[in-house]
Amino acid sequence: MTLLSAPVEAAPMGRLQLSDLPRLARRHPLVLIGGGLLALLIVLALAAPLYAGDPLNIDPFKRLQPPSAEMWFGSDNLGRDVFARTVFGARISLVVGLTSAAGAALGGLMIGVIAGYNRAFDNVTMRVMDGLMSIxxxxxxxxxxxxxGPGVGILIVAITVAQLPSVARLVRSVVMSVRERPYVEAAVCGGARLPKVLWRHILPNTIPALMVQSAIVCADAILTEAGLSFLGVGVPPEIPSWGNMISSSRLYLNIAPITVFAPGICLAVMVLAVNLLGDGLRDLFDPRSKRRR
Structure with missing residues (x-):
């Protein structure tokens, strides 16, 4: 998914202070809601060993048990704690989503900046990006x-490569727009070297669009990981992930529906949080997309 709106220069925000947080939350509630919800999920995932059980413990005598004080979400077809597996599965989604977004943002930034300034590099690289986007x-x-073979590392690399073209094309469009601005031309005419122009005038204007696109890439990466794990080609089955849980429990939906609903609802909430954060950042950085109040 690629941002289709034309890139614009971000509105100056100044230094954010604690006294500005209530006004920021009132004017941009999506940033507060999405960011807060995502932060809560991150804290719950990191603190999982402190309050959740063993997600890998198999007990055949407790197969498909209903929710109880011992197992809050019941057990799956192998007697494993569904609550523990759901909480630990959030780690996989967060690692894959955030790492893929960071990798695509860094790689897309480098490619987009160079392509925006070098026509020969642009002609070759963008054709490669077009080919990747067609797949x-x-x-x-x-x-x-x-x-x-399946694995978390190769899964991150695969998603990063697949998401790289959208980020690179977005950064390239921003660079090609900003480099024609009068202050950039004035800096070049004043004798400023290209690295200084890129660092002081070009890169700061790419950050807002890059942050918004990174949120979109993160949400896509989380869904892609879940889909690949559901198909059995993502995370190995022994590692708890939401896609694996839904795949292994779908046959027991009538008997123990919570084994499917628990990871499915958590997946939806996490993607919703990332999308809300991305929409909030768009409203925050793009003056033309702000809601009328």
């Missing part, structure tokens, strides 16, 4: 994973 993300990820 569906899941198919490209499956092709890469089939070469080495």
């Amino acid at each position: 569906p993300t899941i198919l490209l990820a499956i092709a890469l994973i089939s070469l080495t």
Whole structure:
């Protein structure tokens, strides 16, 4: 998914102080809601060993048990604690989503900045990016994973490669727009070297659009990981992840529906939090997209 709106220069915000937080929350509630919800999920995932049980413990005598004080979400078909597996599964989604977003943002920033300034590099690189964008993300990820086998590392690499073109094209469009601004031309005419122009005038204008696009990439990466794990080509089955849980429990939906609903609802909440944060950042940085009040 790529931002289609034309890039604009971010409105100056100044230094954010604690006294500005109530006004920021009132004017941009999506940032507060999405960021707060995502922060809560991160804290719960990191603190999982402190309050959740063993997600890998198998007890055949407790198969498909209903929710109880011992197992809050009941047990799956192998007697494993669904609550523990759901909480620990959040770690996989967060690691894959955040790492893929960071990798795509860094790689797309480098490619987009160079392509925006070098026509020869632009002609070659953008054709490669166009070719990658024509391949569906899941198919490209499956092709890469089939070469080495399932794993968290190769899954992150596959999603990063698939999401790289959208970020690179967005950064390139921002660079090509900003480099024609009068203050950039004045800096060049004044004798400023290219690295200084890029660092002081070009890169700061790419950050707002890059942050918004990174949120979109993160949400897509989380969904892609869940889809690939559901198909059995993502995270290995022994590692608890929401896609694996839904896949292994779908046959027991009539008997123990919570084994499917628990990871499914958590997946929806996490993607919703990331999307809300991305929409809030768009409203925060793009003056033309702010809601009328």
